[in-house]
Amino acid sequence: MQKEIELAVSPDLINDELAIKRLGAKKLRIAEDRIGGIHIRKRSIDGRSRQVVYRLRVIFYIDESPSPFVYTSALQNVRGAKPVIIIGAGPAGLFAAYRCLEKGLKPIVLERGKAVQDRRRDLARINREGIVNPESNYCFGEGGAGTYSDGKLYTRSDKRGDVQKVLSIFVEHGADEDILVNARPHIGTNKLPHIIQLMRERIIEQGGEVHFDTKLVDITSSSGRATGVKLANGSSIEATDIILATGHSARDIFYLFREKGWLLEAKPFALGVRIEHPQYIIDSAQYHCKERHENLPPAYYSLVEQVDGRGVFSFCMCPGGIIAPCATDQNEIVVNGWSPSKRNNPHANSGTVTQINLEDIPAALENPFALLEFQQAVEQKAFLAGGGALVAPAQRMVDFVEGRLSNDLPVHSYKPGTKSVELQDVLPDFVHRALKGALPKFGQKMRGYYTNEAILVGVESRTSSPLRIPRNKETFQHPQVAGLYPCAEGAGYAGGIVSAAIDGMNCVDAIK
Incomplete structure (x- = not known):
């Protein structure tokens, strides 16, 4: 017999199968020795309260042994096929x-x-x-x-x-x-x-x-x-x-x-910057602690805010990650992010973008290529602002919001290098105004987020296709x-x- 139940498990016990069996036996009101095995079907982290826990969906095999996971595709040999x-x-x-x-x-x-x-x-x-x-x-x-x-x-x-x-x-x-x-x-x-x-x-x-x-x-x-x-x-x-x-x-x-x-046809997309924090700031905010528990992964976040009717949101968040140069031509700057499997780099980065609608670029209502040309123009402007060789324009977060050039830039993960600029001169007016309005509000939602220890690197522009x-x-x-x-x-x-x-x-x- 199989029973699936939800359990809340502390990080201390997440790798202790015997402890999970004990918790399950107690919730199922059965003797522990009746549990032949368990299968964790889903696992997530719940940091909504001061005590961070794992939420598990666990299948308990009662009076039977678990079946091993096996998946093999049924593939045909297609030589000579259509x-x-x-x-x-x-x-x-x-x-x-x-x-x-x-x-x-x-x-x-x-x-x-x-x-x-x-x-x-x-x-x-x-x-x-x-x-x-x-x-x-x-x-x-x-x-x-x-x-x-x-x-x-x-x-x-x-x-x-x-x-x-x-x-x-x-x-x-x-x-x-x-x-x-x-x-x-x-x-x-x-x-x-x-x-x-x-x-x-x-x-x-x-x-x-x-x-x-x-x-x-x-x-x-x-x-x-x-x-x-x-x-x-x-x-x-x-x-x-x-x-x-x-x-x-x-x-x-x-x-x-x-x-x-x-x-x-033209299609809305999103454009903004990639924002990088020291990972410990994100861990501290999300896990409510000075040091992350060894059984907790580097923390992620998801943030969204409305600024004058325009949505600003985090996108493709990379805990323990690196900012990567993702241009497909020599005269443009495009940034993205990635993480290794262990997510063990000291930085956390995320795209932070705002929606670009057809109404923002009036020509897009008649010309399907108008948003593509707009996207390309911003990428080329970022390239010129960086000075070439994929050096990206960048600014500290509070400096960006308060409208001043950063005297220096924090240590970051973007390997081609950065140049301190005023990003409002690179980003379209309605984009930088939306970002400036959203970032302090993000800081109200997540303690420590709004800080000059964070760097904004431009531009995050390939969130999706500007054409359909x-x-x-x-x-x-x-x-x-x-x-x-x-x-x-x-x-x-x-x-x-x-x-x-x-x-x-x-x-x-x-x-x-």
Whole structure:
């Protein structure tokens, strides 16, 4: 017999299975020796009171032994099967390919960037020399933007598809089983590349294809039906089903659509800065203590505030993390954040952004590219303010709010370096005014947050795509091109690794 109950467990006991059994036996009103084993199904941290506890959903096996977790995908060998071209090897593309193997379709994955291990050299050059390879960087390459920017798997996409399936496929390829349990699952940039590589090898073993350094230059069609693709190397591939999973930074795809006269539409996105604190400040605020308990992970936060009707919110928070340079061109500054699996760096960073609506840029009501051009202009302005070589414009938090140049900047994690500037000269007026109004209010919600020990680094601008490629809600196909499936973040239908993976699988399921 199995019983699932909720328990509150102190950090001292979280790794003590016997203590958890005792607590469960007491709540179930049974003898301890009747419990053959336990399985923690969900785990989260509750810091709402002074005493921080873990909230557990635990399955107790009463008068029986637990069954071990086993997940193995039922994949088919697809050599000679119907081909599906997948543009992009990010989470949407890889999971679409995986779903093809389950359905007996042959995925042909085309990735403009490099294999996951080969990307490391280009990322090292970005951080060391400030030189961006426009085809291989933090955004482009196997695994997409998520591979080298954290591997956070937290999502609210349960209604879109099977979140547990996505997590289980990661576990099948080497991720820790904890991602099936934690309320905020996270793999870590140090572990995710190997997992992505194993997924790719599995796809190839089953008869799929994965091609790197292979850039799309055209999508061909006839009589309103996709017929294939043309590549930068001069070759062509024919297929009547094409999944477009290129990510939010592949701007050339949007221009290709404009050239072909295919429908696009402007989409709201968010823009702001990345804010970094010493991790101990966040730990102290969230755990109500001077020093974090050894069984508690570095603390995270989620903050939101309204300023004159405009929402300001934290985004992609990275405990124990690093701020990364995520530009895809040499003359722009784009920042993001990531954490290793142990989250053991001394800093905590988070994007802090405000919504950019179509009404903010009046031209967007007529020109679908107006928000993209606005986004690009801010990134280029940040590059000029930093002085080149990916040096980012930055300012201490209180100095920013009070409108004064910082005399110096705190120690931070952004490797290309920072330059002290007044960020109000870099950010659009309505963006910096919203941020200035929100940050002191965030400090009222979380003690210690509003401090000059925190640094603001600009700009956080690739929160999502500023353009959407429309698709039919039932068929997932572009309204003008049958067989073309706009997918995930680049098309405006996802917002993270798991939601993108689910969208990739859903697109495959729509193929007849």
